Amino acid sequence: MIEITTLVLLAGFATYILIPWVLKSILRKRFLTNIASHNAVCLTFDDGPQRESTSAILHLLEEAGVKATFFMLGKNIEKYPEIATKIVELGHEIGEHSYEHTHPWTSGPIRSLKDLVKGGRMVAPYRCSDRPVLFRPPYGKLNIVTLLYTLILRRRLVFWNVNPRDYEHDSPETVVQHVKERVAPGTVILLHDGRHDTSRSYDSTILALNAILKEITNCGLAIMTVGQVLGKRSVTNNTSRASRFKETPLTSRRIRQLPPESSTGSAVNNTEILYRKRTVY
Ligand SMILES: [Zn+2]
Numbered sequence: 001m002i003e004i005t006t007l008v009l010l011a012g013f014a015t016y017i018l019i020p021w022v023l024k025s026i027l028r029k030r031f032l033t034n035i036a037s038h039n040a041v042c043l044t045f046d047d048g049p050q051r052e053s054t055s056a057i058l059h060l061l062e063e064a065g066v067k068a069t070f071f072m073l074g075k076n077i078e079k080y081p082e083i084a085t086k087i088v089e090l091g092h093e094i095g096e097h098s099y100e101h102t103h104p105w106t107s108g109p110i111r112s113l114k115d116l117v118k119g120g121r122m123v124a125p126y127r128c129s130d131r132p133v134l135f136r137p138p139y140g141k142l143n144i145v146t147l148l149y150t151l152i153l154r155r156r157l158v159f160w161n162v163n164p165r166d167y168e169h170d171s172p173e174t175v176v177q178h179v180k181e182r183v184a185p186g187t188v189i190l191l192h193d194g195r196h197d198t199s200r201s202y203d204s205t206i207l208a209l210n211a212i213l214k215e216i217t218n219c220g221l222a223i224m225t226v227g228q229v230l231g232k233r234s235v236t237n238n239t240s241r242a243s244r245f246k247e248t249p250l251t252s253r254r255i256r257q258l259p260p261e262s263s264t265g266s267a268v269n270n271t272e273i274l275y276r277k278r279t280v281y
Contacts, residue, residue, distance in 0.1 A: 039222065040229050042225065043191065046071045047167075047194030048083070053205065060210055067228075071097035071135075074119035074121070075099055095123070098118075098137070100119075102138060104143040105139075116146065133156065134226060136159070162182045162189045164178035164190075185221060191209075
């Protein structure tokens with residue numbers, strides 16, 4: 001009887017977590033190989049939108065002429081629909097990231113499915129229906145429900161290979177240094193314009209962003225959205241702006257507009273000045 005129970009538990013674990021984990025490893029490798037075949041870097045922002053942090057990030061990206069990919073939480077779209085609209089209006093790319101960010105390994109199948117479906121419904125009004133839908137699973141983890149959701153609804157899984165853990169650090173210099181040591185063609189950088197723990201500051205992400213942009217361009221790499229790199233731009237309603245950016249992802253003219261400082265610290269300080277303007281869209 002005990003052996004049967006153990007077998008049932010093992011079979012459940014294998015079906016719910018282990019098989020999706022193995023498949024995720026394969027899908028992640030395929031995704032990153034595809035991205036690495038382009039001389040580009042993708043900037044991605046998760047867990048937003050939030051009023052001040054997302055607005056400040058949008059302002060900095062606009063100043064640099066860069067488009068990014070935002071994986072928005074449904075619950076935050078509900079709170080800040082005008083910020084979600086602004087992201088799309090500015091020509092950035094959006095994707096699903098669930099409604100409330102439940103962990104796929106610690107949530108049951110029904111809760112997990114509800115979270116994905118509700119999150120998808122919140123993103124739907126902001127995306128173009130004729131393009132593939134980008135999806136970044138919460139915590140980058142998959143369970144069997146997440147996997148089936150992805151396959152049946154033909155979501156395009158998006159992973160990352162550089163995570164400076166901006167949500168943990170108060171120091172923007174630490175965030176910048178982490179990226180600086182790893183940036184290369186095919187880098188997908190994970191940053192956060194939202195936080196799970198609302199007591200944590202957004203400042204490290206915002207203050208690090210200009211210096212990160214500078215590091216990427218110093219390496220001679222273009223900054224593109226995930227959809228652009230994969231060959232199909234998705235989920236943007238502002239096609240004219242996006243098309244223009246596709247032709248010239250980050251021109252030398254734009255690069256020259258970035259802060260002239262040579263050190264990371266100076267670029268961070270320059271960002272701080274911009275941030276203090278508190279431009280709220
Ligand atoms: Zn997240």
